[in-house]
Amino acid sequence: MSPAIEISTGNDDSSENLYQKGVKTMYENGIEHVPSKYVLPPSERPNVSSPEAELPDLHLPVIDFAHLQGPNRRQALHSLAHACEHFGFFQLVNHGIAEEVTEKMVNVGKRFFEMPLSEREKYMTADMNAPVRYGTSFNQNRDGVFCWRDFLKLICHPLPQLLPHWPSSPIDLRESAANYAEETRALYMVIVEAIVESLGLNKREETIMKEMEDGSQLMVVNCYPPCPQPDLTVGMPPHSDYGFLTLLLQDDVEGLQILHKHRWLTVRPIPGSFVVNVGDHLEIFSNGRYKSVLHRVLVNSTNCRISVASLLSFPFTSTVRPAVALITPTNPRRYKDTDFATFLDYIKSSDSKNKNFLHTRSIVLS
Numbered sequence: 001m002s003p004a005i006e007i008s009t010g011n012d013d014s015s016e017n018l019y020q021k022g023v024k025t026m027y028e029n030g031i032e033h034v035p036s037k038y039v040l041p042p043s044e045r046p047n048v049s050s051p052e053a054e055l056p057d058l059h060l061p062v063i064d065f066a067h068l069q070g071p072n073r074r075q076a077l078h079s080l081a082h083a084c085e086h087f088g089f090f091q092l093v094n095h096g097i098a099e100e101v102t103e104k105m106v107n108v109g110k111r112f113f114e115m116p117l118s119e120r121e122k123y124m125t126a127d128m129n130a131p132v133r134y135g136t137s138f139n140q141n142r143d144g145v146f147c148w149r150d151f152l153k154l155i156c157h158p159l160p161q162l163l164p165h166w167p168s169s170p171i172d173l174r175e176s177a178a179n180y181a182e183e184t185r186a187l188y189m190v191i192v193e194a195i196v197e198s199l200g201l202n203k204r205e206e207t208i209m210k211e212m213e214d215g216s217q218l219m220v221v222n223c224y225p226p227c228p229q230p231d232l233t234v235g236m237p238p239h240s241d242y243g244f245l246t247l248l249l250q251d252d253v254e255g256l257q258i259l260h261k262h263r264w265l266t267v268r269p270i271p272g273s274f275v276v277n278v279g280d281h282l283e284i285f286s287n288g289r290y291k292s293v294l295h296r297v298l299v300n301s302t303n304c305r306i307s308v309a310s311l312l313s314f315p316f317t318s319t320v321r322p323a324v325a326l327i328t329p330t331n332p333r334r335y336k337d338t339d340f341a342t343f344l345d346y347i348k349s350s351d352s353k354n355k356n357f358l359h360t361r362s363i364v365l366s
């Protein structure tokens with residue numbers, strides 16, 4: 001286990017130091033105003049009361065997993081391709097993971113954040129590769145303005161090696177999170193197969209399925225406590241996810257928005273579903289056909305929101321590049337080769353918000 005970061009000094013708990021301990025702690029201290037560390041410049045503030053998010057024509061595509069597995073597969077693959085091309089996001093229903101497994105995961109995640117800070121802060125570390133990392137904001141060591149989010153990040157693969165490092169309390173965390181990690185991984189493999197097929201690639205000729213068997217997997221439990229001034233800050237700033245796919249489980253509180261045709265669209269939670277999104281690696285693999293889309297999280301003044309994001313991709317040691325069959329004279333190669341080490345160096349040294357990383361990998365076509 002890596003050494004914990006020094007947080008705060010002495011016994012002063014002024015709001016200036018309190019923020020390093022996370023937003024849950026501030027909320028529990030009954031904070032009435034958002035400390036200046038969280039206040040976004042006016043141009044970056046969410047327009048919480050914007051009527052745009054309410055436009056009825058904006059709905060995320062819903063993919064029925066049972067259709068993908070049955071006689072309607074062709075049609076479902078078509079819908080899948082359309083969602084990945086035009087939204088970069090879809091909601092997955094009928095996915096076959098038992099409600100008990102997803103409910104236990106959200107529930108144990110919630111109880112982790114309800115434990116005393118002394119229990120949670122054992123896992124605070126600046127080491128980005130630590131098997132367990134508890135923290136606040138987006139990147140607490142770099143962010144100029146903090147965001148209204150605490151998180152627990154668990155690396156999940158290979159599970160038997162990592163499990164002993166995961167928090168031992170709540171007492172059921174390891175079992176519930178391990179079950180959940182295994183089930184989401186199996187589901188991911190089936191979705192990747194469908195994605196490969198939807199791109200018109202020949203499964204037998206592509207090595208991707210073999211590679212994914214040892215693919216990376218991490219899970220981030222996000223906690224967004226109520227915020228006294230939700231119009232001044234965000235739970236997560238606009239960003240794209242760097243993996244191949246993200247499978248997001250959210251409770252029934254709204255907060256996630258995606259950028260669609262220059263407008264922010266609120267993702268209405270469908271109980272028991274997953275929100276699945278294309279990450280940077282899939283955008284690269286598909287040579288730009290599937291889009292890794294910007295998304296952000298808004299907070300609110302009344303409800304605590306919990307979400308569990310599973311980020312899955314190629315092995316950490318892989319090089320990510322466009323599939324050879326998708327590079328054609330009419331659609332030349334759009335991205336340079338990339339790897340995880342380059343990405344990790346990048347986020348350590350610069351701002352991982354927006355799609356900055358992907359832009360560093362783009363080949364400008366004339």
Ligand code: OGA
Binds near residue numbers: 236248250295297307
């Ligand atoms: C993420 C993310 C959205 C949410 O973890 O990358 O975008 O609703 N989460 O918590």
Ligand code: NI
Binds near residue numbers: 239240
């Ligand atoms: Ni994200």
